[in-house]
Amino acid sequence: MxxxxxxxxxxxxxxxxxxxxxxxxxxxxxxxxxxxxxxxxxxxxxxxxxxxxxxxxxxxxxxxxxxxxxxxxxxxxxxxxxxxxxxxxxxxxxxxxxxFAKWKAFRTEWMAMVLPTASIESCPSDSDEDDHDDDDGALILQADIDRHTNQMVRTLLPDPFGLKYMGDPxxxxxxxxxxxxxxxxxxxxxxxxxxxxxxANLITIEPLAPHIETLLHHTAVAVKRGGLTMLTAILQASNPHVATPSSSSYLLSPNEKVPPQINATGLDQYARRHLDDNLQSLNSLFQAVLSSMVMLPDAADRAHALASWQRLVDMVAPTLR
Structure with missing residues (x-):
């Protein structure tokens, strides 16, 4: 096949x-x-x-x-x-x-959160073949350890979208x-x-945000316009998404990542506390709309982007803006 x-x-x-x-x-x-x-x-x-x-x-x-x-x-x-x-x-x-796109991003972020990738630098070796054999053996052993560790951690991977059965993306x-x-x-x-x-309700903004960003970041104006049309359609749907003060953190810039207080223990709870914030997950969508507003040459399209931006802002509770 x-x-x-x-x-x-x-x-x-x-x-x-x-x-x-x-x-x-x-x-x-x-x-x-x-x-x-x-x-x-x-x-x-x-x-x-x-x-x-x-x-x-x-x-x-x-x-x-x-x-x-x-x-x-x-x-x-x-x-x-x-x-x-x-x-x-x-x-x-x-x-x-x-x-799928949201699941793939969640999976990558969760794995990076609980198992940060660490590169093992091999020690400098002489020209002796035995040293090369030792290095090869150490690399093989390290690869086996990494593989088994990844498998163990993947069994703990939460399944918020019900896609874990698909295995590797x-x-x-x-x-x-x-x-x-x-x-x-x-x-x-x-x-x-x-x-x-x-x-499942397909018309929800958070799981579809990666697709909107893909369109808004495209170089073609027609594709950017399609991204805005998609965003408008979702925002006009009934209760697409509401950001309330119950969110665990505020919108943060990449240099302002303040870890929230953790009351639970365990890898799953730790990762969920960092990744389940709705506002943080929509941060890149806000940035994509702003970028398209600057890049679109037509005034009507820029006005459309501005209106979409305002609708997004209105979804956020005033105390979190």
Whole structure:
């Protein structure tokens, strides 16, 4: 399956975007025949690997056409509709695909918090072969220790998004993920397609923030505009997110990281106390909106960015601004 999809991806090049529709249609027909169990988080490792490969192929096609797929403002292109229909048949819940970027960032930050990477410098060796053998043995031993330590710590990894079953994060296209998240937010009716219904609320700002940032940091004006459109759609949804004084810390700059008081013990509680602050997790989104406000050449787009910024600020309780 992986080899076959890799061969198909070679046919989906920017020079011939018409082939993208052909490949996605083929994948859709293939998924209909395979009948992968929907929303099966307990799938076998082989089936899960196959599902992740299919999702990666679909997202790669979407990411390669990022600018073209965000050129329209209200109606999703047929390529996006077909892609979301395919994702609904791939066996991985579509909310898990949308939340993947946030989960990957949380996983990286949590691991760095509880197990900071430490490089072991090897001692200078002479030209003697025995010394080289000793060094190689020490490096192999250290690698084994690091591997077992990582495995032990990963068993303690919390699962706030229900994605721990996926194992190591696959190399999915950030641009492709942003395209899917954009259209699910802008056109909520896409969520009601067969096999894409999920109990999770996709229109929440915090899990979708990485996708908005991906679009706002893009160099193309059309993509930046798409990021603002997505943000506006989420902010206009019912109760997208509310930051209240119950948050554990205030907005901090990178040089003002003050560790909060810790009343609980254990790695999990320690990491959660540092990572669960909603305001801190949205800090980069605030910065992305400000950056786009400066970079957009059109006055109407800058006004749109300013209005989005004001809506974000209004979500924060006055005592935390």
């Amino acid at each position: 992986e080899d076959a999809l890799s061969m198909l991806l070679r046919k989906t090049q920017a020079k011939s975007p018409a082939l993208d529709d052909v490949v996605l249609d083929f994948i859709y027909q293939l998924l209909v025949l395979l009948q992968i169990p929907g929303n099966d988080t307990d799938a076998s490792p082989a089936l899960l690997r196959q599902s992740k490969c299919i999702v990666g192929c679909i997202l790669s096609i979407l990411g390669a056409n990022l600018e073209r797929l965000l050129a329209q403002s209200s109606t999703p292109p047929p390529l996006v509709v077909t892609a979301i229909a395919c994702l609904g048949l791939c066996g991985i819940p579509i909310c898990h695909i949308v939340y 696959p190399a999915w296209s950030d641009a492709g993920l942003a395209v899917v998240a954009h259209w699910l937010a802008v056109v909520p009716s896409l969520q009601s397609q067969p096999n894409t219904i999920s109990s």
